[in-house]
Each structure stands twice: as structure tokens, then as C-alpha cells.
Amino acid sequence: MAEQRKVGEILLTEEEIRVKVTELADKINADYKGGNLLVIGILKGCFVFVSDLVRKLQGDIQVQFMQISSYGDGTVSSGKIKIKKDLDVDIAGKNVLIAEDIIDSGNTLSQLVSILQERNPKSIKVCTLLSKPSRRQVAFEADYTGFEIPDEFIVGYGLDCGESFRQLPYIAVIED
Numbered sequence: 342m343a344e345q346r347k348v349g350e351i352l353l354t355e356e357e358i359r360v361k362v363t364e365l366a367d368k369i370n371a372d373y374k375g376g377n378l379l380v381i382g383i384l385k386g387c388f389v390f391v392s393d394l395v396r397k398l399q400g401d402i403q404v405q406f407m408q409i410s411s412y413g414d415g416t417v418s419s420g421k422i423k424i425k426k427d428l429d430v431d432i433a434g435k436n437v438l439i440a441e442d443i444i445d446s447g448n449t450l451s452q453l454v455s456i457l458q459e460r461n462p463k464s465i466k467v468c469t470l471l472s473k474p475s476r477r478q479v480a481f482e483a484d485y486t487g488f489e490i491p492d493e494f495i496v497g498y499g500l501d502c503g504e505s506f507r508q509l510p511y512i513a514v515i516e517d
Contacts, residue, residue: 346502348509349516353488358470358498358512361487362390365468366397368485369438372466375400379435379462383453384408384426386442389499389507390470394440405430409453422452433461442499443471447481471495471512 353361369378377400382391384406395402408426437457444450450467457465468485475492496502497509506515 346505347516348496348506349514351511351513352490352493352495353498353512355510358487358510359393361470362393363397365470365485365487366394369394369468370397370399373398373400373436377401377403377436378438379403379405379430379432380438380440381428381457382406382440383442386499386501386507387440390442391440394468403430407453409449422449422456424456431460432457435462437462437465439465439467441467441469441483443473443495444469444481444483444486445473445476446478448479450483451479451481470498 378398380391380395380398380402382388382404385408388406391404391406395404405428406426407424407428409422409424439450439453439457441450444467454465454467466484469483470487472483472486472489473492474489493514494502495512496506496515497512499507500512501507502515
């Protein structure tokens with residue numbers, strides 16, 4: 342239970358995150374040069390990151406959210422994703438940027454990118470705030486990566502443990 346867990350070492354401060362989100366937005370703005378961009382946030386953990394990121398993007402920015410699961414009712418990934426909340430718009434012919442809080446194994450995002458490519462967007466790129474390359478099970482890398490982090494269970498800045506700790510303005514390791 343989350344109430345039995347405590348926040349440990351702060352891995353990334355509020356200021357470090359703010360600076361990195363600005364750097365990511367600057368790179369995205371340079372690549373899209375103020376053009377049209379559909380940002381797709383992957384719920385739930387990305388909501389804080391998406392909010393901060395899109396406020397720094399230039400051009401005609403649209404935002405959509407998806408919720409996907411690879412766990413079903415269990416605690417071990419099934420390896421196949423299930424779309425729990427799909428997009429409300431057609432992405433055909435659009436520049437799409439998937440915004441994710443963290444990439445672990447790479448399985449979920451590699452499958453999601455394949456699914457979305459079948460919908461004929463003009464382009465698809467992935468932006469992640471956090472990456473754990475030591476956990477990769479498939480060869481998948483984001484187009485834009487904020488921080489590479491060690492294999493620790495983390496919370497804050499939208500990331501949770503049992504739905505708690507999302508409100509923290511920093512990212513910290515969770516203690517048992």
C-alpha cells in the first residue's frame with residue numbers, strides 16, 4: 342500500500358525537470374518549426390509532463406490522450422497492449438508526437454507506435470521525460486529523451502505508487 346511507503350532520495354529536482362522540459366520543447370519546436378502537431382499523452386503518469394511540455398510548444402498544437410494497459414487484471418505484463426481509452430480524432434496525415442512519462446521495457450510504446458502507424462499519420466515521434474535503458478526488452482528508443490535514470494521505482498511529477506505521490510513537484514525514489 343502507498344501509505345506504508347515513503348519518499349526516499351530525490352532523483353530529479355523541480356528545477357532540473359523544468360530546465361529539461363524546456364530543452365525538449367526547444368528541440369521539438371526546431372524540428373516542427375511552428376507547424377501543426379498532435380501531442381498524444383499516455384495516461385495516467387504523463388499528465389503533468391504533457392501539461393508543462395505543450396505550454397512551451399509553438400504552432401498549432403492539439404492534445405489528445407490515450408490510456409493503454411499491458412497488465413489486464415494481473416501484476417505481470419501480458420506482453421500485448423489493450424487500448425482502454427482511444428483517441429477522439431483521426432490522425433491520418435498529421436504530425437504526431439507521443440508524450441510518455443517513462444520508457445521501461447519498450448514493449449508498450451513499440452506496439453503503440455505500430456498501431457498508430459496503421460492509422461496513416463504524416464509522422465510519428467516519441468518524447469519521453471524518463472528512460473530506463475537497463476530495463477529494455479525490445480530495441481526501442483525515443484526521438485526525444487529527457488533523462489536516463491537507474492532501475493529504481495520512482496514517484497512524483499505524475500508518476501505514482503498505488504495512485505499516490507503524483508502531486509510531488511520532483512521525482513524521487515520510493516522506499517519500502
